[in-house]
Amino acid sequence: xxxxxxxxxxxxxxxxxxxxxxxxxxxxxxxxxxxxxxxxxxxxxxxxxxxxxxxxxxxxxxxxxxxxxxxxxxxxxxxxxxxxxxxxxxxxxxxxxxxxxxxxxxxxxxxxxxxxxxxxxxxxxxxxxxxxxxxxxxxxxxxxxxxxxxxxxxxxxxxxxxxxxxxxxxxxxxxxxxxxxxxxxxxxxxxxxxxxxxxxxxxxxxxxxxxxxxxxxxxxxxxxxxxxxxxxxxxxxxxxxxxxxxxxxxxxxxxxxxxxxxxxxxxxxxxxxxxxxxxxxxxxxxxxxxxxxxxxxxxxxxxxxxxxxxxxxxxxxxxxxxxxxxxxxxxxxxxxxxxxx
Numbered sequence: 259x260x261x262x263x264x265x266x267x268x269x270x271x272x273x274x275x276x277x278x279x280x281x282x283x284x285x286x287x288x289x290x291x292x293x294x295x296x297x298x299x300x301x302x303x304x305x306x307x308x309x310x311x312x313x314x315x316x317x318x319x320x321x322x323x324x325x326x327x328x329x330x331x332x333x334x335x336x337x338x339x340x341x342x343x344x345x346x347x348x349x350x351x352x353x354x355x356x357x358x359x360x361x362x363x364x365x366x367x368x369x370x371x372x373x374x375x376x377x378x379x380x381x382x383x384x385x386x387x388x389x390x391x392x393x394x395x396x397x398x399x400x401x402x403x404x405x406x407x408x409x410x411x412x413x414x415x416x417x418x419x420x421x422x423x424x425x426x427x428x429x430x431x432x433x434x435x436x437x438x439x440x441x442x443x444x445x446x447x448x449x450x451x452x453x454x455x456x457x458x459x460x461x462x463x464x465x466x467x468x469x470x471x472x473x474x475x476x477x478x479x480x481x482x483x484x485x486x487x488x489x490x491x492x493x494x495x496x497x498x499x500x501x502x503x504x505x506x507x508x509x510x511x512x513x514x515x516x517x518x519x520x521x522x523x524x525x526x527x528x529x530x531x532x533x534x535x536x537x538x539x540x541x542x543x544x545x546x547x548x549x550x551x552x553x554x555x556x557x558x559x560x561x562x563x564x565x566x567x568x569x570x571x572x573x574x575x576x577x578x579x580x581x582x583x584x585x586x587x588x589x590x591x592x593x594x595x596x597x598x599x
Contacts, residue, residue, distance in 0.1 A: 263337070263338070263339050264337075264338050265335040265336060265337055265338070266335070266336035266337075266338055266564075267334065267335050267336050268335055269335075270331055270334040270335040271331065271332075271335050273331045273334075274328065274331055277324055277327055277328055277331070280324065280327075281324060284320055288317070315583055315584065318583060319580050319583055322576045322577075322579055322580040322583075323576075323577070323580055325576055326572075326573040326574075326576035326577050326580070327573075329569040329570070329572045329573035329576070330569070330570075330573045332566075332569045333566040333569040333570045333573065334566075335566075336564060336566050337564075337565045337566060337569070338563060338564055338565065339563055339565060350387075350388070350389035350390040350391065350409075350450070351390050351391075351450060351451035351452065351453060351548060351551050352390070352391045352392075352393075352407055352444050352445060352447075352450055352451070352452045352453070353390060353391070353392050353393070353452075353453045353454075353455060353548070354392070354393040354394075354395060354407060354440040354443050354444065354453070354454050354455070355380055355392065355393070355394050355395065355455050355457065356395045356396075356397060356401075356433075356436040356437065356439075356440050356454060356455065356456045356457065356458075357373075357376060357377075357380075357394065357395065357396050357397070357404075357421055357457050358373075358376075358397060358398070358431060358433075358436075358456075358457055358458035358459065359373065359396045359397065359398050359421055359422065359423045359425055359426055360398040360399075360423065360426075360429055360430060360431050360459075360461070361398075361423050361429055361494055361497070361503065362431070362459050362461055362487075362494055362513035363376070363423065363458075363459060363486075364423060364494055364495050365459070365487060365492040365493065365494050365495075365513045366492060366495070367487050367488040367490070367491075367492035368486055368487060368488075368534060368535065368536060369536050371495075372459060372486045372487050373421070373422075373423070375486065375534065376457045376484065376486055376534070377418055377419065377421060379457075379484075379534065379540065379541055379544075380418055380457070381415055381418060381419075382541060383541070383544065383545065384411050384414055384415060384418075385411075386545065387411060389409075390409070391407050391408060391409045391445070392405075392407065392408065392409075392411070392414050393405055393406055393407035393408065393440070393443045394414065394417055394418060394421075395436050395439055395440055395443070396421055396425055396426065397426070397431075397432055397433070397435060397436035397439075398423070398426040398428060398429050398430055398431060398432070399426065399428035399429050399430030399431070399432055400426055400428045400432060400435065401432060401435035401436040401438075401439045402425070402426065403439060403443065404417050404421065405417040406443065407443050407444060407445065423497075424497070431458065431459075431460075431461050433456060433458060433467040433470070433523065434465065434466035434467045434469065434470040435470075436456065437454060437456065437467065437470035437471055437473075437474055437481060437523075437527070438470045438473070438474075440454045440474070440479075441454065441470075441473065441474045441477055441479055444479070451480075451548075451551025452478060452479045452480070452551075453479065453480050453481075453482060453529070453547075453548060453551060454474055454479050454480070454481045454482070454527065454529075455482045455483075455484060455544070456481065456482070456483045456484065456523065457484040457486060457534075458483070458484070458485070458486070458520070459485070459486055459487040459513060459514075459515050459516070460483075460485055460487075460515055460516030460517065460518075460519040460520040461513065461514075461516055467519070467523050468522060468523060468526045469526075471523045471524075471526040471527035472526045472527070474527050475526065475527050475528040479527070480527060480528050480529040480551065481523065481524060481526070481527020481528065481529040482524060482527075482529040482530055482531075482532065482544065482547060483520040483521075483523050483524040483527075483529070483530075483531050483532070484532050484534050484540065484544065485515050485516075485517050485520035485521075485531060485532070485533050485534065486515070486534040487513065487514065487515035487534075488514070488515055488535075489514055489515050489517055490514065491512035491513060491514035492512065492513055492514075493510050493511065493512060493513075494511050494513050515533075517531070517533065529547070530543075530547050532544055532547075
């Protein structure tokens with residue numbers, strides 16, 4: 259079965275294109291040589307003048323080298339076959355994190371600031387993942403896919419740590435764009451719980467978030483909103499670290515958590531609203547919500563065995579055979595019918 263077989267390094271298989279190109283070049287060169295020989299005289303007469311020249315040996319040697327090259331490429335791609343099937347069934351969910359990276363996420367009403375607190379919380383969540391998949395979207399005035407959905411938790415943490423408000427020039431908070439993009443990121447696997455987690459202060463400047471959350475719910479995704487910050491408000495530190503951001507009138511800009519907007523989005527998306535404060539209760543509540551999602555089951559093939567040795571030995575034997583075959587007819591074997599051509 260094909261599902262029992264895989265290549266550990268399939269990128270090497272692209273070199274098979276080079277093998278095909280070499281074959282094409284050899285084919286063209288062979289016919290050009292035939293045309294040039296015909297210009298010198300009758301082919302039968304030329305054959306008598308060059309009795310030791312073989313017509314087929316160079317072609318056979320080339321085919322042997324081509325086949326050896328194919329085997330070497332396959333060897334480098336490391337073909338593997340599943341040696342056994344795990345008795346354990348893999349369970350997990352798919353989660354797409356939508357991280358608000360607008361300037362208001364730098365407010366420090368949550369220690370050390372909203373964005374850092376959110377990143378720490380998601381990193382803790384990733385550390386508890388085992389068979390789950392995660393994707394990351396960052397948004398402000400626009401939304402961008404930071405990391406496609408994957409089970410590579412090391413890369414997820416790396417991308418998470420690199421998130422910063424400077425990533426998006428167009429400031430604002432377009433929650434609808436983030437949810438719509440997240441809705442398209444999931445795999446086609448059925449019977450797997452799929453969650454969209456929006457981490458934001460709820461200052462939606464673009465609108466359409468409720469409609470996007472409803473659309474996600476209709477597609478079988480649950481939308482959870484992590485509202486981070488306080489409703490009292492907090493000033494936003496300026497990007498240069500000098501004081502706080504001000505409006506056109508010179509007044510200090512205060513950023514407040516719009517908890518009602520967050521609740522409405524979560525309700526429309528069939529999920530839950532979680533208020534993130536300076537404690538660990540939000541983390542526990544999020545984990546409890548995710549545990550309630552339906553978890554799919556997938557059979558896991560384990561103990562994959564390498565089979566590159568077979569192709570390596572075959573390539574070596576072909577190269578040795580190619581060396582043993584001479585370009586010209588061997589005078590010592592001229593009376594043997596097998597070697598007359």
